[in-house]
Amino acid sequence: MGLRKKKSGAAEGLAEAAQTSQDVGRAVKKELTPARAKRMIGVGKAVAPLLVPYAIAGAGVARERWDLHKARRLGVPPDQLGRYTGRGGTLHARISRIAEALDELESGQDVRATGAARRFAQDTRPRLADLAVAIRAAEQMPGARRRTAFRAVSGELDRVEIELLDHLGIRA
Numbered sequence: 359m360g361l362r363k364k365k366s367g368a369a370e371g372l373a374e375a376a377q378t379s380q381d382v383g384r385a386v387k388k389e390l391t392p393a394r395a396k397r398m399i400g401v402g403k404a405v406a407p408l409l410v411p412y413a414i415a416g417a418g419v420a421r422e423r424w425d426l427h428k429a430r431r432l433g434v435p436p437d438q439l440g441r442y443t444g445r446g447g448t449l450h451a452r453i454s455r456i457a458e459a460l461d462e463l464e465s466g467q468d469v470r471a472t473g474a475a476r477r478f479a480q481d482t483r484p485r486l487a488d489l490a491v492a493i494r495a496a497e498q499m500p501g502a503r504r505r506t507a508f509r510a511v512s513g514e515l516d517r518v519e520i521e522l523l524d525h526l527g528i529r530a
Contacts, residue, residue: 446493463475
């Protein structure tokens with residue numbers, strides 16, 4: 359009885375191998391032939407004009423969303439995003455936002471703007487200009503030196519932001 363099971367198992371194995379070879383034969387038949395290539399090109403010529411406008415519109419929507427994401431991350435309006443490109447773009451955006459806050463502090467638009475706060479704004483403005491020059495210079499440096507310079511500028515901007523928040527009465 360055990361011998362018969364082994365023989366029937368071998369027959370099943372041969373049947374599976376034959377089926378696999380037929381599947382491989384079918385896969386070979388699906389290869390690219392000149393006639394098949396011509397048919398695919400014809401279908402492409404018919405379908406492409408219908409799909410291209412949708413692809414262009416989709417690309418435009420994707421680009422707009424990406425720009426909004428980048429602008430939100432930098433904290434600037436999307437129409438000003440082009441001003442903050444490059445490796446130092448984020449630091450330039452930070453300087454710009456600090457300068458805007460200093461303008462408000464200096465002009466007295468904020469009720470908490472004291473004489474000391476106005477002096478801080480006047481004293482900080484040249485420092486921001488120096489930091490902007492340092493960022494532009496660091497953009498041309500090799501990678502390791504550039505990252506070190508950017509970290510130093512970022513640390514200085516952190517200190518300026520903390521002082522600005524103190525003068526605005528936000529941070530105690």
